[in-house]
Amino acid sequence: MTAATDTTSIGLAHGWYALSLLHGRIETHIERALQAGHDLSAREYSLLDVLSDQHDGDGGHLRMTQVAEAVVLSQSATTRLVTRLEDRGLLERYLCPTDRRGIYTNVTAAGLALLAEARPTHDTALREALDAAGADARLAPLVETVERINQTSAE
Numbered sequence: 700m701t702a703a704t705d706t707t708s709i710g711l712a713h714g715w716y717a718l719s720l721l722h723g724r725i726e727t728h729i730e731r732a733l734q735a736g737h738d739l740s741a742r743e744y745s746l747l748d749v750l751s752d753q754h755d756g757d758g759g760h761l762r763m764t765q766v767a768e769a770v771v772l773s774q775s776a777t778t779r780l781v782t783r784l785e786d787r788g789l790l791e792r793y794l795c796p797t798d799r800r801g802i803y804t805n806v807t808a809a810g811l812a813l814l815a816e817a818r819p820t821h822d823t824a825l826r827e828a829l830d831a832a833g834a835d836a837r838l839a840p841l842v843e844t845v846e847r848i849n850q851t852s853a854e
Contacts, residue, residue, distance in 0.1 A: 721838050725828040732824035737817040744821055745770050746780055747789065747814040750806045760803045762795070789813060 730741045739747075749769045753760050761769065767777035781804055784790040789810035795801030806814070833842040 717837050717841060721832055721841050724832055724838075725825065728828035728831075729821060729824045732820050733817055736820045737813060739813065739817055742770060742772065742780055743784060743789075744814070744817055746777075746784065747806055747810050747817075750790065750804055751811060751814055753805060760795075760805075762801050762803060766804055784810065 726741055729744075733739045733741060733744050737744075746766065749766065750761065763777060763781070764774065766781070767774050770777060770780070772780065781790055781792065785792060787809075789807055790804050791807055792802055792804050795803055829842050829845060832838040
């Protein structure tokens with residue numbers, strides 16, 4: 700390995716560590732706010748949010764494998780998460796009408812109400828976490844990138 704390759708690897712590693720640090724700080728801050736205000740974990744909120752975008756018609760429903768990908772969890776962890784929210788009356792599962800092997804998950808009215816109630820808490824906690832991270836020189840460039848992505852998607 701050459702010195703140039705060594706330097707590149709170190710730079711990549713530092714970038715990855717910074718990204719992991721930013722993610723961890725944001726998730727921890729959001730987790731605390733959602734738990735305190737709504738008895739929801741950040742993963743539970745994410746799942747409700749992802750599923751709330753479902754609609755009838757082509758591509759409107761997510762199979763459990765798609766849900767696992769959307770919330771970045773293993774299949775078994777997703778199943779446990781869905782079961783917890785289903786037990787609380789926030790989600791329901793049902794068989795796909797065209798393929799009886801497929802299982803869909805849908806947010807109930809209670810789940811949508813809790814999501815609407817928790818959204819301002821989530822958004823405020825996210826803003827606070829990004830603002831705090833932006834003050835850290837290691838994380839400021841990543842926060843700026845997140846802000847740019849947000850501006851681009853809003854346009």
